[in-house]
Amino acid sequence: xxxxxxxxxxxxxxxxxxxxxxxxxxxxxxxxxxxxxxxxxxxxxxxxxxxxxxxxxxxxxxxxxxxxxxxxxxxxxxxxxxxxxxxxxxxxxxxxxxxxxxxxxxxxxxxxxxxxxxxxxxxxxxxxxxxxxxxxxxxxxxxxxxxxxxxxxxxxxxxxxxxxxxxxxxxxxxxxxxxxxxxxxxxxxxxxxxxxxxxxxxxxxxxxxxxxxxxxxxxxxxxxxxxxxxxxxxxxxxxxxxxxxxxxxxxxxxxxxxxxxxxxxxxxxxxxxxxxxxxxxxxxxxxxxxxxxxxxxxxxxxxxxxxxxxxxxxxxxxxxxxxxxxxxxxxxxxxxxxxxxxxxxxxxxxxxxxxxxxxxxxxxxxxxxxxxxxxxxxxxxxxxxxxxxxxxxxxxxxxxxxxxxxxxxxxxxxxxxxxxxxxxxxxxxxxxxxxxxxxxxxxxxxxxxxxxxxxxxxxxxxxxxxxxxxxxxxxxxxxxxxxxxxxxxxxxxxxxxxxxxxxxxxxxxxxxxxxxxxxxxxxx
Numbered sequence: 001x002x003x004x005x006x007x008x009x010x011x012x013x014x015x016x017x018x019x020x021x022x023x024x025x026x027x028x029x030x031x032x033x034x035x036x037x038x039x040x041x042x043x044x045x046x047x048x049x050x051x052x053x054x055x056x057x058x059x060x061x062x063x064x065x066x067x068x069x070x071x072x073x074x075x076x077x078x079x080x081x082x083x084x085x086x087x088x089x090x091x092x093x094x095x096x097x098x099x100x101x102x103x104x105x106x107x108x109x110x111x112x113x114x115x116x117x118x119x120x121x122x123x124x125x126x127x128x129x130x131x132x133x134x135x136x137x138x139x140x141x142x143x144x145x146x147x148x149x150x151x152x153x154x155x156x157x158x159x160x161x162x163x164x165x166x167x168x169x170x171x172x173x174x175x176x177x178x179x180x181x182x183x184x185x186x187x188x189x190x191x192x193x194x195x196x197x198x199x200x201x202x203x204x205x206x207x208x209x210x211x212x213x214x215x216x217x218x219x220x221x222x223x224x225x226x227x228x229x230x231x232x233x234x235x236x237x238x239x240x241x242x243x244x245x246x247x248x249x250x251x252x253x254x255x256x257x258x259x260x261x262x263x264x265x266x267x268x269x270x271x272x273x274x275x276x277x278x279x280x281x282x283x284x285x286x287x288x289x290x291x292x293x294x295x296x297x298x299x300x301x302x303x304x305x306x307x308x309x310x311x312x313x314x315x316x317x318x319x320x321x322x323x324x325x326x327x328x329x330x331x332x333x334x335x336x337x338x339x340x341x342x343x344x345x346x347x348x349x350x351x352x353x354x355x356x357x358x359x360x361x362x363x364x365x366x367x368x369x370x371x372x373x374x375x376x377x378x379x380x381x382x383x384x385x386x387x388x389x390x391x392x393x394x395x396x397x398x399x400x401x402x403x404x405x406x407x408x409x410x411x412x413x414x415x416x417x418x419x420x421x422x423x424x425x426x427x428x429x430x431x432x433x434x435x436x437x438x439x440x441x442x443x444x445x446x447x448x449x450x451x452x453x454x455x456x457x458x459x460x461x462x463x464x465x466x467x468x469x470x471x472x473x474x475x476x477x478x479x480x481x482x483x484x485x486x487x488x489x490x491x492x493x494x495x496x497x498x499x500x501x502x503x504x505x506x507x508x509x510x511x512x513x514x515x516x517x518x519x520x521x522x523x524x
Contacts, residue, residue: 136243
């Protein structure tokens with residue numbers, strides 16, 4: 001190896017000059033070897049955040065938090081083990097799969113090695129020993145217990161069918177996050193049923209995660225749009241990536257939002273990942289895809305239920321109408337009328353018979369009384385006559401009462417048959433349901449109009465705010481100003497135009513072409 005030693009730009013500085021990078025790294029490797037670092041035996045504890053295999057090697061991802069000059073930082077490192085060596089260590093530890101390493105703290109032993117092609121150190125592991133719960137899991141447990149003492153945990157499991165059909169969704173995520181893309185692509189519904197989705201962007205990794213999400217929740221709470229649900233989502237990642245969601249303030253904010261505004265749905269990571277939002281959200285989903293499919297299923301179920309209800313009402317209405325036509329059928333009415341006429345005729349005939357019998361009895365009694373008048377004492381005769389008349393009147397009254405009762409009973413039966421016709425009741429029900437449907441449609445139209453108006457106003461305000469923050473010529477349009485352009489670009493000085501020049505004058509709502517007639521004094 002040929003190197004050149006010369007002095008640098010600073011006093012007392014020596015510089016080694018190498019022919020190329022390969023020569024430089026070879027020199028570094030030799031220096032490390034002479035110092036005994038290349039095969040240095042090391043032992044250290046670490047939290048495992050992930051395990052993956054590639055070729056004949058297994059890569060174990062470890063993580064550790066630390067502070068440097070008061071700033072929180074994190075070390076992410078990959079340890080390497082041969083597949084055969086890793087399999088041997090797994091059997092010794094009683095691991096079912098390599099994933100059993102994840103989320104725990106382990107004691108590692110191995111050799112430090114300098115990897116020349118990447119100019120980096122690697123640690124080759126040959127021994128793994130258990131230490132217990134990882135710092136990440138321990139921290140999550142502490143936060144969980146703190147939330148439990150404050151009654152902030154989800155008290156029961158919920159289903160989306162408990163709430164109204166979802167029409168407006170606020171999503172807290174990053175616009176470039178894979179999880180957000182998965183959520184949108186799996187919410188594939190016809191446009192007529194597809195809910196409105198507004199993205200409230202936030203950092204979903206790193207120290208800005210909690211401030212970003214809590215700020216988004218405050219913006220949603222103050223929005224004029226009344227959302228049905230809020231979805232907090234991001235794709236999978238290592239345990240060190242997701243550990244920023246394990247935060248007490250974030251858990252309390254989500255729990256409070258559930259109570260005061262609307263349900264929060266968490267969809268963070270993969271099936272095996274658990275973070276604090278999963279314990280405090282109104283409902284937790286394993287993945288962003290699962291959340292989208294859950295919402296889609298709720299909407300489809302509501303649509304199907306409405307269809308079944310409509311068919312049921314239609315069938316029931318058809319049955320009532322058919323029954324009504326039977327009840328008011330002309331032949332049936334004629335039959336009832338004929339039956340009533342026959343009944344009245346029989347009653348009249350029976351009443352005539354009773355009257356005739358009573359008359360004959362009276363005539364016989366009077367004849368007998370007349371023939372025996374002289375044989376009886378007058379006072380006894382009068383008493384007997386009175387008793388006979390009382391008996392006659394009693395029998396006649398009873399007969400007339402029985403006839404009247406029979407007539408009233410038959411008329412009541414006929415009246416009941418006629419009154420049982422539900423046509424009027426059906427008509428009232430149909431009119432009432434139609435009125436309710438029209439009222440509901442009117443309220444829905446008004447509500448959608450108010451939503452579109454509020455959202456449009458919000459978007460215009462946001463554009464205006466962006467223009468003001470950006471500044472420049474465009475911002476002046478918001479305050480009654482105009483922007484002038486010629487063929488060269490924006491005109492901002494009077495010396496840039498001459499008489500006869502053609503200019504475009506931009507207002508906030510349109511453009512006017514104009515010609516310069518003359519140039520006035522610059523001081524004017």
